[in-house]
Amino acid sequence: MADIEPVVKLIDALATTTGTNTTDAVAWIQEASDVLVNTTGGLDVFYLLFAGAMVFFMQAGFAMLCAGSIRAKNVKNIMLKNILDACGGAIGFWTIGYAFAFGNASGTTKNTFIGNSGFVLKDIHGGGDLIFWFFQFAFAATAATIVAGTVAERCKFEAYIAYSLMLTGFVYPVVVHSIWSSNGFLSAFSANPWLGSGMIDFAGSGVVHMTGGITALCAAKILGPRIGRFYDADGNELPEPVTFQPHSVALQVLGTFILWVGWYGFNPGSTLGISPAGYADVCALCAVTTTLAAASGSVSAMFTDMLLNRRKTGETMYDITMCMNGALSGLVGITAGCSVVEPWAAWLIGIIAGWVYIFWSSLLVKLKIDDAVDAIPVHFGNGMWGCIAVGLFASPGLVGNAYGSTNYGWFYNWGMGSGDGTLLAIEICGILFIIGWVCAIMIPYFLLLNMFGLFRVDAIEEEVGLDISHHKGAAYDMSGPSEDAKEKYEISTSQRKLVVPKDD
Numbered sequence: 001m002a003d004i005e006p007v008v009k010l011i012d013a014l015a016t017t018t019g020t021n022t023t024d025a026v027a028w029i030q031e032a033s034d035v036l037v038n039t040t041g042g043l044d045v046f047y048l049l050f051a052g053a054m055v056f057f058m059q060a061g062f063a064m065l066c067a068g069s070i071r072a073k074n075v076k077n078i079m080l081k082n083i084l085d086a087c088g089g090a091i092g093f094w095t096i097g098y099a100f101a102f103g104n105a106s107g108t109t110k111n112t113f114i115g116n117s118g119f120v121l122k123d124i125h126g127g128g129d130l131i132f133w134f135f136q137f138a139f140a141a142t143a144a145t146i147v148a149g150t151v152a153e154r155c156k157f158e159a160y161i162a163y164s165l166m167l168t169g170f171v172y173p174v175v176v177h178s179i180w181s182s183n184g185f186l187s188a189f190s191a192n193p194w195l196g197s198g199m200i201d202f203a204g205s206g207v208v209h210m211t212g213g214i215t216a217l218c219a220a221k222i223l224g225p226r227i228g229r230f231y232d233a234d235g236n237e238l239p240e241p242v243t244f245q246p247h248s249v250a251l252q253v254l255g256t257f258i259l260w261v262g263w264y265g266f267n268p269g270s271t272l273g274i275s276p277a278g279y280a281d282v283c284a285l286c287a288v289t290t291t292l293a294a295a296s297g298s299v300s301a302m303f304t305d306m307l308l309n310r311r312k313t314g315e316t317m318y319d320i321t322m323c324m325n326g327a328l329s330g331l332v333g334i335t336a337g338c339s340v341v342e343p344w345a346a347w348l349i350g351i352i353a354g355w356v357y358i359f360w361s362s363l364l365v366k367l368k369i370d371d372a373v374d375a376i377p378v379h380f381g382n383g384m385w386g387c388i389a390v391g392l393f394a395s396p397g398l399v400g401n402a403y404g405s406t407n408y409g410w411f412y413n414w415g416m417g418s419g420d421g422t423l424l425a426i427e428i429c430g431i432l433f434i435i436g437w438v439c440a441i442m443i444p445y446f447l448l449l450n451m452f453g454l455f456r457v458d459a460i461e462e463e464v465g466l467d468i469s470h471h472k473g474a475a476y477d478m479s480g481p482s483e484d485a486k487e488k489y490e491i492s493t494s495q496r497k498l499v500v501p502k503d504d
Contacts, residue, residue, distance in 0.1 A: 048134075048135050054261070054269065055265045061254075062145045064252070065149070066148060068249065069373040072474070075467060076475045099118040102115055144172075150376060156455060172211050175437060179207050188403050195422050201390070203270040203336070204266075206384075209382070219442070229370045230242075267334070271339075289334055297327055300351040333389060334350065335386055336427075337394060340402055364376060407426070
């Protein structure tokens with residue numbers, strides 16, 4: 001009864017002030033309430049539109065980063081693949097992907113393996129539902145784009161389209177359903193979350209980045225390295241791996257900054273709204289933790305690499321690639337826990353992310369797995385670290401604000417004398433599920449493509465470059481003026497009269 005009293009007093013005051021009866025006052029309040037609801041709903045739709053557009057703009061960042069990281073003879077190829085990521089992702093996620101990820105035709109609260117409604121957005125009409133599809137599509141396209149850089153310079157175009165559709169239409173949606181839908185067995189949003197909380201992966205260190213990263217690892221292993229990377233023309237192992245220098249550091253840096261900016265849609269936007277009470281606080285925290293993790297990851301990777309190089313060679317060198325990929329590693333590492341860790345923890349997570357990147361990058365070289373843009377260390381290595389970091393650093397108060405859960409980071413439990421590692425165990429189980437599911441589907445898929453000769457381009461085509469062999473010519477016109485034009489210019493200049501200005 002105490003909750004109704006303020007409303008009754010407001011109605012009486014309005015009736016007295018306006019000289020109307022109580023019924024009119026109630027109608028006026030109802031109308032004002034409806035306007036407020038529509039306004040807040042529209043605000044949330046616009047918020048998600050803006051965040052989704054920023055995530056989609058990350059496709060430009062991936063395109064610039066990939067193009068800058070490879071050799072000039074393959075730029076057209078990688079650019080086209082990035083464009084088709086968006087196209088294929090949209091079609092795949094519209095037709096079946098979204099339904100598999102979030103469909104729940106029966107309205108059951110029980111856990112299911114895969115969604116079963118909403119194919120081609122059937123019966124989905126409201127603005128909130130449609131904008132949610134758009135936001136999730138941008139995430140699906142991101143997962144597919146991660147693979148493009150890894151297999152650059154040697155993957156057939158047909159194979160790329162085939163596995164991109166498979167990833168966005170089936171493999172990725174199952175991961176999404178399991179961890180983000182209300183019916184997923186690992187979902188924190190389930191009616192009865194596993195072990196009391198489910199897996200906390202706020203914006204997708206595991207769901208998006210690990211899925212794309214492990215797919216890239218499977219593809220790179222089966223596809224094999226680029227010609228001349230680890231072996232000579234006769235197949236003999238080289239004494240030292242050959243590093244193919246990027247053709248444009250400027251494009252790499254541009255792509256890195258675009259991705260960093262896009263992450264402010266990726267992480268804060270994963271609140272999925274801004275009007276409900278407390279959502280703005282979560283959004284603001286995500287922006288801060290995202291910034292700190294990126295900055296500390298960049299510095300950590302660059303200076304650690306500098307110290308390792310000084311110890312090995314005696315020279316002090318600062319590698320801009322380490323600086324860029326360290327920042328991206330920090331961004332991936334904080335994505336899972338950006339809403340549940342304190343700023344100091346985000347800073348520490350970023351530092352460790354830089355080290356994780358260096359470790360995985362070195363490990364791939366030792367294993368002779370060729371990743372043209374180091375996407376596997378950034379996305380797979382740090383996707384795992386991001387999920388583990390949640391299990392270690394998730395703050396009790398912040399977990400309660402964002403998820404309403406009582407499970408939090410092991411360090412906090414340990415500090416309270418408990419040692420309860422429930423959340424950490426859930427995160428590790430989520431990691432193992434993602435690895436197991438993606439490998440179970442994508443390894444046989446890639447092996448089939450390879451068996452039928454659909455996966456890798458011909459050696460001669462690879463040597464001359466995919467732009468010339470597949471895309472009607474090189475990306476850059478480096479021909480210069482013709483010899484005839486040069487000769488005419490030389491004759492013209494020789495016939496000119498040199499005029500020397502006279503002194504006054």
